[in-house]
Amino acid sequence: MILSLIFISFTLTFAGIVIFRRLARRTSRLIDVPNERSSHVSPVTRGAGIAIVITVLSLYVVVSRSDLNTNFVIAASAVATISFLDDLFTMSPTLRLVIHIAAASFLILSSGPYTELARVVPFDFLAPLLSVLFIVWTTNVYNFMDGIDGIAGIQGAGAGLGWMLAGILIGSVPTASLGSIVLGSCLAFLVFNWQPAKVFMGDVGSTFLGFTLASFPLIDTQREASTGFSSLGLAVLFMWLFQFDAGLVRAAQILSAKPFWRPHRDHLYQKIVVNGYSHAQVAAYFGIFATATALSLYLFPGVGKWMSVTIAGVGAVGLLFWSRKKIDVKVD
Secondary structure, three states: OHHHHHHHHHHHHHHHHHHHHHHHOOOHHHEEOOOOOOOOOOOEEOOOOHHHHHHHHHHHHHHHHHHOOHHHHHHHHHHHHHHHHHHHHOOOHHHHHHHHHHHHHHHHHHHOOOHHHHHHOOOOOHHHHHHHHHHHHHHHHHHHHOOOOOHHHHHHHHHHHHHHHHHHHHOOHHHHHHHHHHHHHHHHHHHHHOOOOOEOOHHHHHHHHHHHHHHHHHHOOOOOOOOOOOHHHHHHHOOHHHHHHHHHHHHHHHHOOOOOOOOOOOOHHHHHHHOOOOHHHHHHHHHHHHHHHHHHHHHOOOOHHHHHHHHHHHHHHHHHHHOOOOOOOOOO
């Protein structure tokens, strides 16, 4: 069933992007024109992440049956809708944030907070509050990090693989199924988004994936993983380099009194590209560490958790040092 879902989600997303590209040519609103902060030099169709949204949600509804978490579908659809409208018309950042908070709050109120937070926080209201904040943060982290060809798709594929394997380990069909659907869908998107990109994911795809990956621990009622990690720990681990890059940069901006809410090119992955490395090299780096983190947890029971943490740590340190290395271009 897992392999079938990967194949079906890949095929549906691939077909959806082909159709979307043809429809998008009818409006200039879905054409991303480069500006001074862009990492591309030619106009590219954006918003193709809508194919990921439609594929993931529709397949999840079909295969889940009695295990369907309707609240997740509603909340994720709200996030995707406001984001697609933003791709089309440029919506107010405040409105988008309000929708993100509302969607996360709806999911938490209906599904409950992360169980790990409920155990450790001193006051009852803190667990739901921190749960909402984590979902909103992760939703926007994914959007922040979707700035070069391939990076959002390959991170989504790596995280989807991680949740698929985690679901297999704990015997959670909903988790394994949704993970495999995300994996297949993101792999199909990479066909069109690998450098040089033919399409961009757009906010509709990046925020949807961020919201979905943060919601995995809340989707299934089986929240106790036998992987050695808490489900919240897995949510952080499976997209660790995204969390690390965005968190480090935001902290640095706040400490230096910079307006962190404004568009910028301060992310580590952006600096690496500016220093002369290709989009493909940087995206591959993120993909390799995401995949290795997921596989080590699954292939090495017992010690896998320490291996995955070590791999994630090495990836973060490597990213930090790589962002300071420039390619020397010799001119004869």
